[in-house]
Amino acid sequence: xxxxxxxPLRRRWVIVAPERGKRPSDFRAQASxxxxxxxxxxxxxxxxxxxxxxxxRTPGPGGWAVRVVPNKFPxxxxxxDLGLEGQGVFRKANGLGAHEVVIDSPDHARDLDxxxxxxxxLVVDMYIARLQALYSxxxxxxxxxxxxxxREGGASLAHPHTQIIATSVLPSExxxxxxxxxxxxxxxxxxxxxxxxxxxLSAQVRVVEEDDQFLVLSPYDTRFPFELLIVPRExxxxxxxxxxxxxxxxxxxxxxxxxxxxxxxxxxxxxxVLHTSPCGGDWPGIEGWYHWHLEIIPRLTKLAGFEWGxxxxxxxxxxxAAAEHLRTAV
Amino acid sequence: xxxxxxxPLRRRWVIVAPERGKRPSDFRAQASxxxxxxxxxxxxxxxxxxxxxxxxRTPGPGGWAVRVVPNKFPxxxxxxDLGLEGQGVFRKANGLGAHEVVIDSPDHARDLDxxxxxxxxLVVDMYIARLQALYSxxxxxxxxxxxxxxREGGASLAHPHTQIIATSVLPSExxxxxxxxxxxxxxxxxxxxxxxxxxxLSAQVRVVEEDDQFLVLSPYDTRFPFELLIVPRExxxxxxxxxxxxxxxxxxxxxxxxxxxxxxxxxxxxxxVLHTSPCGGDWPGIEGWYHWHLEIIPRLTKLAGFEWGxxxxxxxxxxxAAAEHLRTAV
Numbered sequence: 001x002x003x004x005x006x007x008p009l010r011r012r013w014v015i016v017a018p019e020r021g022k023r024p025s026d027f028r029a030q031a032s033x034x035x036x037x038x039x040x041x042x043x044x045x046x047x048x049x050x051x052x053x054x055x056x057r058t059p060g061p062g063g064w065a066v067r068v069v070p071n072k073f074p075x076x077x078x079x080x081d082l083g084l085e086g087q088g089v090f091r092k093a094n095g096l097g098a099h100e101v102v103i104d105s106p107d108h109a110r111d112l113d114x115x116x117x118x119x120x121x122l123v124v125d126m127y128i129a130r131l132q133a134l135y136s137x138x139x140x141x142x143x144x145x146x147x148x149x150x151r152e153g154g155a156s157l158a159h160p161h162t163q164i165i166a167t168s169v170l171p172s173e174x175x176x177x178x179x180x181x182x183x184x185x186x187x188x189x190x191x192x193x194x195x196x197x198x199x200x201l202s203a204q205v206r207v208v209e210e211d212d213q214f215l216v217l218s219p220y221d222t223r224f225p226f227e228l229l230i231v232p233r234e235x236x237x238x239x240x241x242x243x244x245x246x247x248x249x250x251x252x253x254x255x256x257x258x259x260x261x262x263x264x265x266x267x268x269x270x271x272x273v274l275h276t277s278p279c280g281g282d283w284p285g286i287e288g289w290y291h292w293h294l295e296i297i298p299r300l301t302k303l304a305g306f307e308w309g310x311x312x313x314x315x316x317x318x319x320x321a322a323a324e325h326l327r328t329a330v
Numbered sequence: 331x332x333x334x335x336x337x338p339l340r341r342r343w344v345i346v347a348p349e350r351g352k353r354p355s356d357f358r359a360q361a362s363x364x365x366x367x368x369x370x371x372x373x374x375x376x377x378x379x380x381x382x383x384x385x386x387r388t389p390g391p392g393g394w395a396v397r398v399v400p401n402k403f404p405x406x407x408x409x410x411d412l413g414l415e416g417q418g419v420f421r422k423a424n425g426l427g428a429h430e431v432v433i434d435s436p437d438h439a440r441d442l443d444x445x446x447x448x449x450x451x452l453v454v455d456m457y458i459a460r461l462q463a464l465y466s467x468x469x470x471x472x473x474x475x476x477x478x479x480x481r482e483g484g485a486s487l488a489h490p491h492t493q494i495i496a497t498s499v500l501p502s503e504x505x506x507x508x509x510x511x512x513x514x515x516x517x518x519x520x521x522x523x524x525x526x527x528x529x530x531l532s533a534q535v536r537v538v539e540e541d542d543q544f545l546v547l548s549p550y551d552t553r554f555p556f557e558l559l560i561v562p563r564e565x566x567x568x569x570x571x572x573x574x575x576x577x578x579x580x581x582x583x584x585x586x587x588x589x590x591x592x593x594x595x596x597x598x599x600x601x602x603v604l605h606t607s608p609c610g611g612d613w614p615g616i617e618g619w620y621h622w623h624l625e626i627i628p629r630l631t632k633l634a635g636f637e638w639g640x641x642x643x644x645x646x647x648x649x650x651a652a653a654e655h656l657r658t659a660v
Contacts, residue, residue, distance in 0.1 A: 009523070014645060016645050024595060192338055221337030221420065223340075273638045305474075305478050309476050310501030315344055
C-alpha cells in the first residue's frame with residue numbers, strides 16, 4: 001500500500017507506492033509502448049469492464065462522452081486516517097488520497113487539441129465536478145489536476161486522458177508557490193499574477209494569445225522550450241469556481257494552446273498542470289493574493305544532473321522566440 | 331549568449347541558452363543517439379583536436395589519463411560581469427559562469443564502475459582540482475559537479491565523462507538544502523546528516539554499505555528506485571577538502587556504488603550530483619552544520635504532470651527493499 005515519506009534534507013514529501021513495480025528485473029525491461037490498438041484499450045467504448053468501477057460519467061451518444069474511473073495503479077488510496085508519525089528526523093504517513101482518471105472522450109486517437117470544442121467543454125465541466133467533489137471530501141489538503149501525454153510525458157496508455165490526485169499533505173511545490181504569491185502581496189499589496197499580466201501586456205513580447213478572459217504567455221522564466229502559461233485575466237484564486245461562460249472560454253483557450261504546440265511540433269509529448277487554491281482554510285486572505293493558472297510543458301528536453309543538483313533548468317529556446325513561433329502557429 | 335532569468339512565481343533561476351537549439355524543427359527531430367563509434371568521438375585519444383582547447387590533463391600512458399575541456403555548447407560562459415537587472419517583477423542577468431567536461435578516461439566504453447580503481451582515483455583528484463580552481467575564481471557562487479550517463483540520463487555523448495558548471499547566482503535547490511541543514515542545526519544544535527547517519531546505523535534497514543569513512547544509504551525519503559546517497563562519516567562541509575586517504579576511499583565507494591547499480595540493472599541511465607558547500611562566506615558557521623553528500627539517481631521512472639505540479643515524486647520501490655537488493659548486488 002502506498003506510504004508518504006518526508007525527509008529533513010530535501011524537506012519534501014514523496015510517495016512510496018511499491019505496487020507499481022516490484023523486482024529489479026521489472027526495471028531492467030523497457031516499459032512497453034502505449035498500446036496502439038483499441039481492442040484491448042481499457043478506455044475505449046465497449047471495454048468499460050476493463051476499468052475499476054466508474055466514478056462518474058457524462059452521458060453521450062454511444063453511452064458516455066466523458067468517463068471518470070479510479071486509477072488501476074493508484075499513487076494514493078483510501079485509508080481510515082493519515083496516521084502521521086515521526087521516525088527520528090523523518091516522518092511517515094499513510095498514503096491517504098485519491099487517484100482518478102478522466103477519460104477525455106471515447107475517441108482513442110484524438111487529444112484535446114483535435115476534439116470538438118463542445119467535447120473539450122464537457123471535459124472541463126468534468127474536471128470541475130471532480131475537483132469540487134474531492135475538495136469537499138474534508139480529508140485532503142490539495143487536489144492536483146494534470147495531464148500526461150505521450151511516452152516522454154509519462155503516459156502509460158495512449159487513449160487521451162487526464163488525471164486527478166488528491167493528497168492529504170500539502171505538497172512542497174504547492175506550498176512554495178503559495179508562499180511566493182503571499183509574500184509578494186504582503187510586500188507590494190498587489191496580486192503577483194495580476195501585476196505580471198500587466199507587465200506582459202505592456203511589453204507584448206511574450207504574449208501568445210489574449211482575449212477578454214484569458215492570457216496565454218510564454219513565461220519570462222521559461223524552463224522548457226515552448227512552455228505555456230494560461231492565466232485568467234480577472235483575478236480568481238479558485239479554478240473550480242469558474243462560471244459557465246468562463247468554462248467555455250477556458251475550453252477554447254486550452255484547445256487552441258495545445259493545437260499551437262502540435263501544429264508547431266507534431267504529436268509532442270507534454271504535461272499540463274493546474275495550480276489552484278488548496279483545500280481548507282490555512283492560508284488567510286488567499287482570495288486576495290492567489291491567482292490560479294495552468295502550465296503546459298512540452299517534454300522536449302531532458303532533466304539531468306545539473307537540474308537535479310541546482311533546480312535550475314537549462315532552456316535552449318528564449319521565451320520571446322518561442323512566443324513568436326507560437327503566436328503564428330494556429 | 332546564455333542569460334539568467336528569475337521569476338517571482340517559481341522563485342527559481344533558469345538558464346536561457348538559445349545556442350543549444352534554434353528552430354521548432356530542431357525540436358521535432360529526435361536527438362541522434364550517442365555515437366557508438368570511436369572514430370568521431372571527440373573524447374577518444376587521437377581526436378583531441380575535436381574539443382575546444384584543453385583546460386587540464388592528468389598525464390597517462392597514451393598522453394593523458396584524464397582530460398578537462400570546456401563544454402562545446404556551454405550552459406554558462408564568460409562575461410565581464412553579472413549585469414543583474416530588474417525588469418518589473420522579473421530579474422535577468424548575464425549567463426556568467428563556466429562549463430567544463432571531465433573526460434573520465436581514454437576508454438570509450440567503460441564507465442567509472444568498470445574502470446580500475448586507480449583510474450577512478452585520478453578522476454576524483456581531477457574533480458577536486460577543478461572544483462578548487464573554480465571555487466577560487468571569485469566570480470562564482472556555486473560549483474555543481476554532476477554526471478549524466480545514458481540517453482535517459484541526458485548524456486549527449488557516449489564516452490564516459492563528468493561535468494562541472496559554475497554559476498554566478500546561488501541556485502534555488504542549493505539554497506533550500508543549505509537552509510534545511512542550517513535550520514535543523516539552529517533548532518537542535520546538531521548536524522542533520524550526522525544525526526541521520528546515527529539513526530540509519532541503528533535502524534540498519536537502509537544501509538547499503540558502511541566502512542570507516544563512508545556510509546552508502548538508500549534514502550528514507552527516496553524519490554527514485556535504487557537512488558543512493560553517499561555520506562562521509564566524519565562531519566565535513568566541503569568536498570574539495572578531502573584528504574588523500576579520503577579521496578582513495580571515496581573513489582572506491584563511488585565505483586562500488588555504480589557497480590551495484592549496473593550489476594542489478596544493467597547499463598542503467600543515471601545522474602550523480604554532488605552537494606557541497608557554496609563559494610564565499612554568506613553562510614556563517616556553515617562548517618558546523620553543512621555536511622557534503624553525493625546523490626546517485628538511476629533514471630528508471632519518468633517525471634510527469636503530478637511531479638511538476640506538486641514536487642512530490644512517486645517511487646515504485648521502497649528504500650528498504652532497494653537497500654536489500656543493493657547490498658547483495660556486488
